[in-house]
Amino acid sequence: MAVQRTFSIIKPDATRRNLTGKINALLEAGGLRIVAQKRIWMTKGQAEAFYGVHKERPFFGSLVAFMTSGPVVVQVLEGEDAVAKNREIMGATNPANAAEGTIRKTFAESIEANSAHGSDSIENAAIEIAYFFSGLEIVG
Numbered sequence: 001m002a003v004q005r006t007f008s009i010i011k012p013d014a015t016r017r018n019l020t021g022k023i024n025a026l027l028e029a030g031g032l033r034i035v036a037q038k039r040i041w042m043t044k045g046q047a048e049a050f051y052g053v054h055k056e057r058p059f060f061g062s063l064v065a066f067m068t069s070g071p072v073v074v075q076v077l078e079g080e081d082a083v084a085k086n087r088e089i090m091g092a093t094n095p096a097n098a099a100e101g102t103i104r105k106t107f108a109e110s111i112e113a114n115s116a117h118g119s120d121s122i123e124n125a126a127i128e129i130a131y132f133f134s135g136l137e138i139v140g
């Protein structure tokens with residue numbers, strides 16, 4: 001497996017409860033390095049574009065409202081097999097189905113307010129990283 005980069009978001013439910021450090025500790029303990037990170041408050045337009053793939057889903061409007069309800073921490077994570085590794089550390093979308101010790105099992109409030117985002121493929125990771133970060137902001 002090769003060293004990869006993936007894109008991560010610590011979602012508003014987690015920043016609201018001051019969980020950034022605890023989530024970062026799980027990412028780092030899982031072998032991922034945070035090579036870029038910033039705290040932002042997404043606009044409606046930014047959230048709609050980021051989640052554009054879900055625009056026909058019934059939860060789209062609610063998801064955009066949630067993702068713009070407070071600050072988020074956007075991150076680039078680097079490590080061996082980083083895309084799949086981060087999905088493993090996050091756990092299943094619905095915290096009720098997430099494995100013990102995962103971010104979502106430990107911290108998520110609901111299937112929507114599930115504390116973390118992680119890219120689902122290497123291709124999408126590259127697109128999502130480029131949406132939020134310039135190359136100069138990523139220090140490997």
Ligand code: IDP
Pocket residue numbers: 054059063092093111112113114116117118120
């Ligand atoms: P993922 O974040 O595990 O990749 P996706 O299916 O890509 O899951 O969904 C994106 C986000 O949309 C989820 O993380 C969650 O916040 C929200 N979401 C997904 N499914 C539902 C649902 O059935 N109801 C409400 N929100 C949902």
Ligand code: MG
Pocket residue numbers: 118120
């Ligand atoms: Mg997804």
